Amino acid sequence: MQQxxxxxxxxxxxxxxxxxxxxxxxxxxxxxxxxxLFGPVFKWKFATDTVVAVLxxxxxxxxxxxxxxxxxxxxxxxxxxxxxxxxxxxxxDPSARMVQRKTLAxxxxxxxxxxxxxxxxxxxxxxxxxxxxxxxxxxxxxxGRQLAFDFSTQLLVNFDVPEQQRAAVKAKLDAMFxxxxxxxxxxxxxxxxxxxxxxxxxxxxxxxVIRQADASSGxxxxxxxxxxxSHRANQGGAELSEDTIAESGISLLLAGTDTSGGGATxxxxxxxxxxxxxxxxxxxxxxxxxxxGPGLSLAAVDSMTYAEAVVKEALRLAPPAGAMMRRTLLDxxxxxKFIPAGSLLYLSTFxxxxxxxxxxxxxxxxxxxxxxxxxxxxxxxxxxxxxxLLQQQFKPERWLKKSEGDGASNVRGSSxxxxxGSGPHVCLGMSLFMVEAKVLLALLAxxxxxxxxxxxxxxFEQLVAAQLVGNAGSVxxxxxx
Ligand code: HEM
Numbered sequence: 001m002q003q004x005x006x007x008x009x010x011x012x013x014x015x016x017x018x019x020x021x022x023x024x025x026x027x028x029x030x031x032x033x034x035x036x037l038f039g040p041v042f043k044w045k046f047a048t049d050t051v052v053a054v055l056x057x058x059x060x061x062x063x064x065x066x067x068x069x070x071x072x073x074x075x076x077x078x079x080x081x082x083x084x085x086x087x088x089x090x091x092x093d094p095s096a097r098m099v100q101r102k103t104l105a106x107x108x109x110x111x112x113x114x115x116x117x118x119x120x121x122x123x124x125x126x127x128x129x130x131x132x133x134x135x136x137x138x139x140x141x142x143x144g145r146q147l148a149f150d151f152s153t154q155l156l157v158n159f160d161v162p163e164q165q166r167a168a169v170k171a172k173l174d175a176m177f178x179x180x181x182x183x184x185x186x187x188x189x190x191x192x193x194x195x196x197x198x199x200x201x202x203x204x205x206x207x208x209v210i211r212q213a214d215a216s217s218g219x220x221x222x223x224x225x226x227x228x229x230s231h232r233a234n235q236g237g238a239e240l241s242e243d244t245i246a247e248s249g250i251s252l253l254l255a256g257t258d259t260s261g262g263g264a265t266x267x268x269x270x271x272x273x274x275x276x277x278x279x280x281x282x283x284x285x286x287x288x289x290x291x292x293g294p295g296l297s298l299a300a301v302d303s304m305t306y307a308e309a310v311v312k313e314a315l316r317l318a319p320p321a322g323a324m325m326r327r328t329l330l331d332x333x334x335x336x337k338f339i340p341a342g343s344l345l346y347l348s349t350f351x352x353x354x355x356x357x358x359x360x361x362x363x364x365x366x367x368x369x370x371x372x373x374x375x376x377x378x379x380x381x382x383x384x385x386x387x388x389l390l391q392q393q394f395k396p397e398r399w400l401k402k403s404e405g406d407g408a409s410n411v412r413g414s415s416x417x418x419x420x421g422s423g424p425h426v427c428l429g430m431s432l433f434m435v436e437a438k439v440l441l442a443l444l445a446x447x448x449x450x451x452x453x454x455x456x457x458x459x460f461e462q463l464v465a466a467q468l469v470g471n472a473g474s475v476x477x478x479x480x481x
Contacts (some may be wrong), residue, residue, distance in 0.1 A: 001338040004052050005038040010365055027322065027462045030056060031351050032379035036372055039336035042367060044346075051325075051344045052334070056365050057352040057418070064347070064423035068094035071326040073425070074344055076456045081184035082195055084175060084247035092335065094329075101428060104252075107156075107226040108428050114298050116155045122294050123150045128448055131478040137453045140272070140476055141468040144265030145258070149173070149375075151436050152257040156315055158225060159209045169205060172198040173393055176250075178256060190404040206246040258430050258465075260436060262320030263311070265468050266460070267437055269392050269442070270314050272476040273387060273455040277396060280444040290441070304438050307445075309399035311437040315419040317385050317393055318466035322350035324421060349418035350462060354382065384469075386462040450478050466480055 031053065034042050040056040054060055063071065073091045080088055090097040106112065127147045131138050149170050153159040161169050179195020186193055212389075270280055284306040294298035326345040331338070339345075355365040355378070381389060399417075420427035444450060452458055453475045460466045 001333060002336065004041050004043045004337040004339065023361055026383040028351070028382040029379045032375055032382075035351075035365075036375050039335065039338045043340075044418065049344050049347045052337075052339055052346060053346045054334060055348050055355070056335065056353045057355070057416075060347045060349060060352045060418060061167060063334070063424055064324075064425075065343070067326070067423045067425050068098060070332060071328045072139070072347060073097060074325045074327040076180045076181060077184045078192060078195075079180040080377075081180050081186075081192070082199060084244070084251065086244060086247065087251055098424070100326060104248075104428055106229070107252075108432055109226075111300070112429075113431060116432075116437065117296065117298060117301070117439075119154055120151070120439050121443070122434050123147070123154060124436070124443050128440075128443055128478065132161050132448055132480045134478075137475040137477045140265050140269050144468075145266060145469075147262035147264055147440075148257050148261030151260055152253050155432065155436075156256055157206060157209060159206065159249075160389045169202070172202045172205075173253060173257060176202065177254065180254070200252055202253075203246045206249045209249070210242060210245055226240065252268045256432075259320040259427075259429075260433050261468070262318070262465060263315055263433060264437060264440060266320070266466065267311050267314040267441065268444075268450060268476065269452070269458060269460075269468055270317070270390060270439070271310065272452040273390060273458055274394055277310060277394070278445060278449070280396075281310065281441060285445045289446075294330035297443060298435075301435055301438050301442070303443060305400060306396065307438045307441045308434060309396035310416050310441060311434060312397070312399045312419075313394060313396040316353050316417060317355070318460040318468070319350050319391065319419040320464075320465050322462060322465050323348045333474050350420070350466070353416070353418045373387050382464065383464070385466065387456045387458045388460065444478075448478050448480055450476055452476050 002474055004354070012335075034044065034053070035055055042058070043052050043054060044051055045051070054063070067073075072094045075083070075091055080091065083091070086096075090100040123149070125141070127150070131143060149166070153161050153169070161171075176195045176199035179192045179198070182191035182195070184192050186196065269275075270347055271281075274291045284304060288300050288303055291303065326347065328339055328341050328343045328345060331341050333339070334345075351365070420430040461469050
């Protein structure tokens with residue numbers, strides 16, 4: 001059977017600095033150009049490894065349903081080197097990964113969500129009030145991350161960082177995040193070394209939180225504490241080391257902070273240039289209040305189907321995690337190509353999701369590959385998601401059932417979003433993020449208005465994850481109604 005084709009070039013200097021040169025041209029043109037040349041399954045070079053890229057929605061979705069059986073998790077060397085022993089074991093061994101997931105799950109249950117709902121509302125309300133009180137327009141790229149930092153530290157590990165220490169704790173998380181993506185060169189001054197040092201300092205901070213939690217009544221309601229209880233129960237009462245516990249808290253912070261920040265930024269940025277969507281959000285809130293009263297109960301949040309559609313649509317167009325990496329455990333045939341066991345897979349959920357859209361092409365990616373001119377046009381249009389593309393593409397209705405959606409097209413049903421992954425390892429924090437984002441949008445729609453200062457400059461770059469860029473483009477005003 002045919003092997004996947006592909007060619008690549010890479011520059012060792014850039015590799016040392018932690019860059020992936022081909023992606024610097026923009027992820028979408030790069031991937032779509034190779035799609036044109038080699039089809040939706042092809043080889044390319046990701047750092048020092050050869051990777052098989054898979055771009056097609058149905059193939060990605062179906063592979064993810066067999067996660068842990070036909071493929072296992074894979075992380076860049078920097079992440080492995082900075083990760084914990086337990087985390088690395090879980091990455092390499094699918095059954096250990098599943099045990100880890102089951103241990104964490106109680107922290108993300110409905111009961112856990114109900115317990116943190118009041119905190120979610122208080123954090124969202126305080127950020128909205130600060131934004132509205134600001135004299136100057138606010139920079140969403142910064143503010144979305146600040147908001148996510150508060151959500152993460154307070155909801156995930158109950159780590160209520162004093163105002164004057166926030167910048168320092170955030171800098172530690174940022175340094176760790178950068179190190180995970182950098183080559184693992186443990187030399188003075190390297191990005192990697194800075195991450196190792198930041199991790200040691202953060203571990204000490206989190207251990208202090210654990211000591212305080214253990215000394216208190218012990219009925220804290222963070223995802224971390226609930227997971228910890230289940231962790232201890234699974235160990236049959238055996239004591240876990242403080243290091244293991246603290247590492248687990250750090251993993252939650254890493255998994256949930258930048259992702260949520262990117263998601264919140266994307267949703268707010270898109271709303272800031274879509275007054276008709278804000279209008280519809282307000283109408284939904286009037287119905288929610290009529291049905292559930294003014295309080296934001298979990299039932300009220302569940303009933304916000306339009307707000308949920310807005311969040312999904314923002315995550316489709318500007319995904320905070322645009323691809324997933326795996327190592328194949330068996331010889332596989334993917335898209336007619338032979339992929340031997342042990343190969344690395346790069347599953348582009350961004351391309352998979354966006355080019356499955358029937359509005360873009362009647363038969364999704366397959367239709368595009370048959371018409372090279374369309375493919376070139378798509379590559380150029382999607383090299384970055386900007387104001388004009390958002391105007392055409394930002395259609396939350398596509399996530400509603402046909403009866404609710406004013407006849408708009410439906411992307412592979414409302415479960416079609418690939419931004420949180422899919423299958424046995426779908427994002428564990430998905431429901432928590434949805435609650436955070438829906439509460440934020442509900443409060444925004446009820447009490448405020450948001451508008452971009454220069455909507456035409458709004459732009460998301462797609463470089464593995466989507467990022468809001470451009471000064472004027474990321475600046476918005478939030479005003480009390
Ligand atoms: C917009 C926000 C978020 C996005 C886009 C996102 C995306 C993802 C994706 C794509 C995966 C699958 C990764 C893979 O299998 O390769 C994942 C897994 C995971 N996410 Fe999220 N995430 C978000 C928020 C959160 C939050 C708030 C948490 C809370 C801690 C979280 C915790 C996790 C965990 C623990 C996993 C691993 C699940 C497993 O391995 O079984 N995520 N996330």
